[in-house]
Amino acid sequence: MEHELKEFIKKCDSAIKREDFDTLMNYYTEDAILVVKPGMIARGKEEIKKAFIAISKYFNNTLAPTQGEMIILEAGDTALVISQTLLDADKKDNEFAMERRATYVFKKNSQGEWLCAIDNSYGTELINK
């Protein structure tokens, strides 16, 4: 059986593809953050939803994320997921990498459900070697 976080991330990717951002926001904590691009952060569900609407538009409403290789580092109610994130979109003049090594942090809530707290698809690329 696949790890529950792998299934969870599939649901997130599916919601992004369908542009169902109300459903997507159910998968984030109240004080979650999203790294929109290096140096730009969306804080809280309202800002994150707006960012996803803008991101989808940027990708001509054809954005479809999927995950490749994935490592799940689980420590009690906290997990760090390191994932090969593949972005597909019908857009030629794109300035962003479509294949990333992302870092996602998840927290379990009091009902035992995982929620995304930190969504950073840029991974360690935010700093330069």
Added chain:
Amino acid sequence: MEHELKEFIKKCDSAIKREDFDTLMNYYTEDAILVVKPGMIARGKEEIKKAFIAISKYFNNTLAPTQGEMIILEAGDTALVISQTLLDADKKDNEFAMERRATYVFKKNSQGEWLCAIDNSYGTELINK
């Protein structure tokens, strides 16, 4: 003023350099994990302490970690730190990278103190592009 997590990580690095692993263990959550090397994980303070003793020995008891560029992604009581981690040691035949882009996850406890929950100095190198 520096971010409190930057100061906190300095204290961790100092404890590692001094090989003061009892003090170091105060900086981890009870169910923390340490990625000892790709594919090998230490779980909980007892295993993490043993791992640090072995790591220090491997580096001829001369290991001195410091941090370079650092990005702190804070979401409420959870933080992901992406850090350029520089390892210095008096050892020639070393099989590990001494300059890394690490990913550390911290949690705030009920006293408002940050503790390390996930210590992964290998960052996204755990998966291959």
